[in-house]
Amino acid sequence: MIKVNAIGDACPIPVVKTKNAIKELNGPGTVEVLVDNEIAVQNLTKMAVQKGYEIQSQKLEEQKYQVIMTVGEGGEGMEKQEDTAEETVCIPDSRNHKIVVISSGRMGEGNDELGEVLMKGFIYALTQQDELPETILFYNGGAPFTCEGSPALEDLKQLEAQGVEILTCGTCLNYYGLSEKLKIGDVTNMYVITEKMMQADSIIKP
Structure with missing residues (x-):
């Protein structure tokens, strides 16, 4: 190396x-x-x-x-x-005023196992976009994605390193017993979640 x-x-x-x-x-x-x-x-x-x-x-x-x-x-x-x-050129900041909201461990309706694979694929696909979201909000069933054992931790680390804000609902972490297992980003509350959504140019919810 x-x-x-x-x-x-x-x-x-x-x-x-x-x-x-x-x-x-x-x-x-x-x-x-x-x-x-x-x-x-x-x-x-x-x-x-x-x-x-x-x-x-x-x-x-x-x-x-x-x-x-x-x-x-x-x-x-x-x-x-x-x-x-x-x-070798200097690109501008690729983050835009879009918010991604992940509120479930699965993407779409139907087979749960397939839905989990799709959601993991969606988070990976975010790392490959030319324009990145400003913030990703995790709450309810999406909260475990930012915690120990998550299959998406490496992808989220890459997004955070590029300036994407990673926020997870503190009430949700407490409810699922994950408060001590958060591995990426910061803990937030419903006021901030609501404020972020209200100020966003667009909200993407897979």
């Missing part, structure tokens, strides 16, 4: 440093990048998607984010020598 410290670096330096580190791999391998803001994470994520790298990201603490890119066997996603500096 090659480690890149880009904390304090302005765009496009984190992307440039990461591209150089990937070239140093000269084959399959992993690059870990540390940055201090969500926009840098968004830029690195966009680059990874374009190049075909596997990527994971998470917020470690305030103003410290970890991005891990993996180049696969056979050199998938390797940087090409003809890549030019013009390809």
